[in-house]
Structure formats: structure tokens, C-alpha cells
Amino acid sequence: GAVVSQHPSWVICKSGTSVKIECRSLDxxxxxxxxxxxxxxxxxxxxxxxxxxxxxxxxxxxxxDKFLINHASLTLSTLTVTSAHPEDSSFxxxxxxxVLGNTIYFGEGSWLTVV
Amino acid sequence: GxxxxxxxxxxxxxxEAFLTINCTYTATGYPSLFWYVQYPGEGLQLLLKATKAxxxxxxxxxxxxxxxxxxxxxxxxxxxxVSDSAVYFCALSGSQGGSEKLVFGKxxxxxxxx
Numbered sequence: 702g703a704v705v706s707q708h709p710s711w712v713i714c715k716s717g718t719s720v721k722i723e724c725r726s727l728d729x730x731x732x733x734x735x736x737x738x739x740x741x742x743x744x745x746x747x748x749x750x751x752x753x754x755x756x757x758x759x760x761x762x763x764x765x766d767k768f769l770i771n772h773a774s775l776t777l778s779t780l781t782v783t784s785a786h787p788e789d790s791s792f793x794x795x796x797x798x799x800v801l802g803n804t805i806y807f808g809e810g811s812w813l814t815v816v
Numbered sequence: 817g818x819x820x821x822x823x824x825x826x827x828x829x830x831x832e833a834f835l836t837i838n839c840t841y842t843a844t845g846y847p848s849l850f851w852y853v854q855y856p857g858e859g860l861q862l863l864l865k866a867t868k869a870x871x872x873x874x875x876x877x878x879x880x881x882x883x884x885x886x887x888x889x890x891x892x893x894x895x896x897x898v899s900d901s902a903v904y905f906c907a908l909s910g911s912q913g914g915s916e917k918l919v920f921g922k923x924x925x926x927x928x929x930x
Binding site for chain 2: 735737739745747792794796804805807810
């Protein structure tokens with residue numbers, strides 16, 4: 702079946718550096734991808750909606766200059782956390798919407814720890 | 817590891833019908849359980865949650881009870897509306913290796929016809 706690959710699964714970075722997380726749809730095209738984050742013991746929060754070839758739509762309260770989203774192709778969206786701080790440490794997960802069939806698939810998520 | 821098994825769809829109902837979407841889970845320890853909903857063209861939204869056994873989550877007429885003895889968290893609604901047409905995801909959040917990770921079911925697409 703359709704698979705969404707998210708990479709890296711785990712990443713540790715130093716404060717002030719930037720880190721990129723990739724979300725790939727492996728065997729289908731996805732015009733829309735969604736990025737979420739989850740803080741410990743809390744539910745998932747939508748950060749932004751990423752549309753291929755256009756600017757991402759950010760949810761209220763999400764800093765677009767800090768969380769850069771690029772959806773350059775129908776199979777790849779990237780989330781870059783710029784100038785990371787410890788409070789950015791979280792679980793980030795993406796989902797991709799298959800063009801045909803209107804089905805959504807989730808990546809496995811990425812753990813970010815900022816030290 | 818932790819896993820969620822969700823009733824496969826699609827599910828098609830008439831308005832005012834009773835809805836049940838089954839969800840069972842496998843987890844170590846005491847996970848929190850969630851139902852998320854994704855309406856057409858929108859991102860995922862939290863519908864309801866339960867954090868311990870016998871808790872009942874409810875929202876917008878939907879209910880789900882955390883049943884530890886049957887490891888289930890079935891979603892129910894007594895009378896569905898056309899506006900409930902969406903994809904529903906069951907999920908759990910539990911500790912693995914000292915960190916919490918959200919695990920999703922595959923989703924169930926619900927279509928409600930007038």
C-alpha cells in the first residue's frame with residue numbers, strides 16, 4: 702500500500718542551528734501534505750498545510766519564518782526548523798493526501814531534541 | 817510495539833443513522849487514546865480523547881469509552897449528519913523507549929447521505 706516516509710526519525714541538534722525534516726510519498730503523488738507537532742502528553746496540533754508549488758498555509762500561532770515549509774514536488778515536502786531552541790523539542794509528523802482516492806497517509810514521525 | 821487497528825472503510829450511512837467505528841489497540845503501559853477527524857480539504861483535528869481506563873471522551877455528539885479490558889476505544893454517534901462526512905483516525909499516545917509517540921490507525925472514511 703501507499704507509504705509516507707519521514708526522515709530523520711530522530712534528530713538531536715544544538716540550540717541556534719537549523720534542522721530539516723523530510724516527508725516523502727513513496728509510491729503516490731500528493732498535492733497536499735500536512736505538518737503536525739505533538740508535545741508530550743498532548744494531542745496533535747496542525748502546524749501548516751503544504752501545497753505543491755505554492756506557499757504553505759500556517760495555522761494561527763505558528764511562526765512561518767521559524768518553521769519553513771517547502772513542497773517542491775508532488776512527492777516531497779520539507780519542514781525546516783530554523784534557529785532551533787529547546788522549546789522546539791517535539792514530535793513532528795507529516796501526512797500526505799493522495800491525489801486519486803482522497804486518502805491520507807501518515808509518516809512515522811520525527812523526534813526533535815534541541816540541546 | 818504499540819499499534820492501532822481500526823475498522824476499515826469506507827462507511828456509508830444515511831442521515832440520522834447510528835454510527836460505530838471500531839478501534840482496538842496494543843500497547844504497553846497506559847496509553848492515552850484519541851479520535852481525530854479530517855474533513856475534506858482540511859487538516860486533522862482532535863475530536864475527543866481519553867487518558868485513562870473507563871474515561872469517556874465526547875464532543876459534537878460523538879463518544880468513545882476507554883476500555884482497558886477489551887483494549888478498545890470505539891467511536892459512536894447516535895444520529896449522524898451529512899456534515900459528519902470525513903475521515904476518522906483512532907490514535908494512541910504511549911511511552912516507547914522513554915519517549916511518547918503518537919501511533920495512528922489507518923483511518924475510516926465516513927460518507928453520510930441525505
